[in-house]
Amino acid sequence: MALLSFLFQSKPKTATAAKERLQIIIARERNGRTGPDFLPALHKELIEVISKYTKVNADDIKISLDRQGNLEVLDVNVVLPDA
């Protein structure tokens, strides 16, 4: 699964390297029609769902939203606190 080599690309080389990480990528490929832009709202609820399973500090979450052509990609990187 070559996709694995792209995950956690933004991994810092510092002491936090041994931390557990979670990365969520949501990609939406539109076929031209408008329709609601639900990625921002979806992302907010995802963080809530994740927080049910593991402690997540808001400042340990990095988010990026990229648009290229008809593709929108929301990339959420979370450094999980030590258990």
Place this chain on the structure above:
Amino acid sequence: MALLSFLFQSKPKTATAAKERLQIIIARERNGRTGPDFLPALHKELIEVISKYTKVNADDIKISLDRQGNLEVLDVNVVLPDA
């Protein structure tokens, strides 16, 4: 963002090509300690969250769970129905 070239890899070349698609990738990098395996439960709730924003038919969802070393990757592909 080279990651984009990896998204929607499993896109069929058939009539459904013009459909809207959603891909969710959840990757968890563990640092050896066990800790709860929450990806399966997380994935179930994600589908529920997505269904709030757009109609999703259960049989339009393809899921794969890959493990490599300390990396677990849940890959959810959803073909969205015509609006």
